[in-house]
Amino acid sequence: MTKRKPLIAGNWKMYKTGPQAAETANRLRSLVSEFVDVDVMVAPPFTALGIVAEILKGSVICVGGQDLFWEVEGAYTGEISAPMLKAAGCTYVIIGHSERRQYFGETNASVNRKIRAALNGGLFPVVCVGESEAERESNQTFSVVQQQLEEGLEGLAFDEVQRASIAYEPVWAIGTGKTATTDQAQEVHKFIREWIDKAYGNSVANAIRILYGGSVKPENISDLMAMADIDGALVGGASLDADSFAALVGFQVDSVTDKA
Numbered sequence: 519m520t521k522r523k524p525l526i527a528g529n530w531k532m533y534k535t536g537p538q539a540a541e542t543a544n545r546l547r548s549l550v551s552e553f554v555d556v557d558v559m560v561a562p563p564f565t566a567l568g569i570v571a572e573i574l575k576g577s578v579i580c581v582g583g584q585d586l587f588w589e590v591e592g593a594y595t596g597e598i599s600a601p602m603l604k605a606a607g608c609t610y611v612i613i614g615h616s617e618r619r620q621y622f623g624e625t626n627a628s629v630n631r632k633i634r635a636a637l638n639g640g641l642f643p644v645v646c647v648g649e650s651e652a653e654r655e656s657n658q659t660f661s662v663v664q665q666q667l668e669e670g671l672e673g674l675a676f677d678e679v680q681r682a683s684i685a686y687e688p689v690w691a692i693g694t695g696k697t698a699t700t701d702q703a704q705e706v707h708k709f710i711r712e713w714i715d716k717a718y719g720n721s722v723a724n725a726i727r728i729l730y731g732g733s734v735k736p737e738n739i740s741d742l743m744a745m746a747d748i749d750g751a752l753v754g755g756a757s758l759d760a761d762s763f764a765a766l767v768g769f770q771v772d773s774v775t776d777k778a
């Protein structure tokens with residue numbers, strides 16, 4: 519099997535003040551072994567990035583932003599740029615999360631500009647795609663995801679796409695407790711990899727990590743990770759608690775909590 523090194527990423531969304539985030543980061547650092555054979559990332563709110571990056575420095579846990587703006591600097595009140603994330607200690611940045619699409623007007627075109635900004639700034643983009651419940655029910659899952667990929671990745675070079683990860687997050691499974699079945703997830707992951715194969719060739723398709731997101735928990739991660747095209751997880755709720763996130767990171771091991 520030619521599986522890629524997994525990436526387990528925690529999206530803390532709009533949870534945790536600086537002190538709360540620091541507490542979680544400290545606990546996480548003590549729980550996640552430096553010998554885990556997975557890449558690990560947490561994405562705290564902007565206000566906690568600095569402190570979390572400081573606490574996790576030298577550990578295997580990387581830090582990511584939850585969003586960015588495509589300009590490097592300027593009069594853009596409230597926005598954060600790639601160089602700012604980089605200077606705050608980020609390695610990754612989540613782009614195009616469905617909550618940003620739903621509540622903040624994110625479009626495939628803005629996602630495209632943000633991916634370019636992330637790559638130019640030396641960050642690894644985690645690009646989110648996924649269909650709503652209505653779109654799934656009307657059999658539009660593949661066409662929606664394909665359009666998100668086509669427009670989101672438009673004009674990017676092979677080596678640029680290779681530096682990105684894709685996160686498939688069916689909107690109906692986010693925060694609802696409804697996980698896609700492993701077959702439902704695998705089917706879309708396979709579709710994404712085949713689309714990348716057609717668009718960018720076999721070596722990019724084989725190398726790119728496609729993460730699953732949507733009610734991932736310590737109880738279901740092993741089954742998801744066993745699927746051929748699932749290379750990791752983007753986790754919301756279950757990443758907020760350090761012990762639960764450490765269990766997710768240690769999904770290959772039965773008794774991960776023993777490390778505590």
Ligand code: 13P
Nearest residue numbers: 529692693732733754755
């Ligand atoms: P939940 O794990 O809370 O469903 O959130 C998933 C998600 O949106 C991660 O980005």
